[in-house]
Amino acid sequence: MSAGYLRRFSEGVLDKQAKILAGITKKCALCPRECGIDRTRGERGFCRLTDKIIMSHALPHYGEEPPVSGKCGAGTIFFSSCNLRCIYCQNYRISHGMMGRSVDPSELSRAMLELQENGCHNIELVSPTPHIHCVLEALSLACADGLHIPLVYNCSGYDNPDIIEMLDGIVDIYLPDFKYGTDKDSFIFSGVMDYVSYALGSIKKMVGQVGDALETENGIARRGIIIRHLVLPGSVTNSLRVLDLLKEHISTTVPISIMAQYEPIPSVTTHPLLCRKITNLEYETVVNYAVDLGFEYIFIQDSNDDRTLIPDFERNDPFAWVNFSITSQLHEKT
Ligand code: SF4
Numbered sequence: 001m002s003a004g005y006l007r008r009f010s011e012g013v014l015d016k017q018a019k020i021l022a023g024i025t026k027k028c029a030l031c032p033r034e035c036g037i038d039r040t041r042g043e044r045g046f047c048r049l050t051d052k053i054i055m056s057h058a059l060p061h062y063g064e065e066p067p068v069s070g071k072c073g074a075g076t077i078f079f080s081s082c083n084l085r086c087i088y089c090q091n092y093r094i095s096h097g098m099m100g101r102s103v104d105p106s107e108l109s110r111a112m113l114e115l116q117e118n119g120c121h122n123i124e125l126v127s128p129t130p131h132i133h134c135v136l137e138a139l140s141l142a143c144a145d146g147l148h149i150p151l152v153y154n155c156s157g158y159d160n161p162d163i164i165e166m167l168d169g170i171v172d173i174y175l176p177d178f179k180y181g182t183d184k185d186s187f188i189f190s191g192v193m194d195y196v197s198y199a200l201g202s203i204k205k206m207v208g209q210v211g212d213a214l215e216t217e218n219g220i221a222r223r224g225i226i227i228r229h230l231v232l233p234g235s236v237t238n239s240l241r242v243l244d245l246l247k248e249h250i251s252t253t254v255p256i257s258i259m260a261q262y263e264p265i266p267s268v269t270t271h272p273l274l275c276r277k278i279t280n281l282e283y284e285t286v287v288n289y290a291v292d293l294g295f296e297y298i299f300i301q302d303s304n305d306d307r308t309l310i311p312d313f314e315r316n317d318p319f320a321w322v323n324f325s326i327t328s329q330l331h332e333k334t
Pocket of ligand 1 (some may be wrong): 028029030031032033034035036037044045046047048049083129130
């Protein structure tokens with residue numbers, strides 16, 4: 001099975017979509033914030049990006065769900081900035097701090113090809129939403145030079161469904177977060193009142209493109225979706241609502257990844273809720289609820305493990321000190 005974007009490349013759709021998306025940055029509406037500024041003239045909206053890519057790292061990543069990381073790693077490209085910027089973000093050094101360097105599409109294309117040459121199973125774009133116009137341009141260049149591994153779109157869920165629609169046939173595997181089940185929680189933790197509707201709308205588009213399952217070959221993801229949810233301390237009700245909404249609007253066959261790895265970053269150590277890790281009881285309550293609702297494929301983590309998973313993006317390898325023995329394992333309905 002070859003990556004979906006190769007067909008789109010040969011049809012000329014990749015280049016066409018890249019141009020349309022670049023046009024949208026002139027009155028930017030790449031994400032739900034719809035800042036309306038002209039990024040091509042150097043104006044900056046909420047994400048503080050002009051129309052150039054800022055890349056933090058491109059490296060094999062062994063800490064994603066097993067079908068995504070496999071043995072050889074996901075070929076992960078971390079982009080700087082974020083259009084959501086949750087106050088507890090574990091990647092805060094690049095999402096809040098904009099750490100990284102400006103690269104042009106040809107350099108990004110070479111980074112993709114290098115990850116493939118290094119044996120990575122896919123190209124995983126992390127927080128690609130505000131960069132997507134340049135990413136498609138880079139992808140097109142990489143296709144011409146032989147890129148063929150699947151493309152993974154790892155996003156916050158705060159996406160514009162119309163933009164997601166434009167990625168039809170280009171993205172092979174979606175890895176969206178579904179962070180909040182209520183707008184009250186999305187406002188408290190991420191400062192937006194419309195997360196739920198945009199995330200659900202975008203996830204529906206993703207499922208419409210790649211289905212509500214994860215296709216694998218020899219255990220490695222080739223096409224499909226995994227919906228991620230990070231359990232936050234003192235917020236079990238939010239997590240249960242997320243699961244209710246997924247059951248109601250998506251399906252219970254869709255693979256979900258319930259993450260226990262929350263850890264307070266320096267800026268929230270005095271926050272009344274976010275100042276601590278989650279408890280085993282909180283995590284088990286959420287996982288058991290998912291099982292009771294009938295979810296069939298659930299990636300779960302060991303909530304007893306107290307090792308850190310916060311990457312240090314000031315290092316060449318931000319994950320060198322992270323022990324991935326707590327990465328997710330699949331719990332399948334019997
Ligand atoms: S991508 Fe950035 S500039 Fe564009 S709408 Fe979103 S936050 Fe605003």
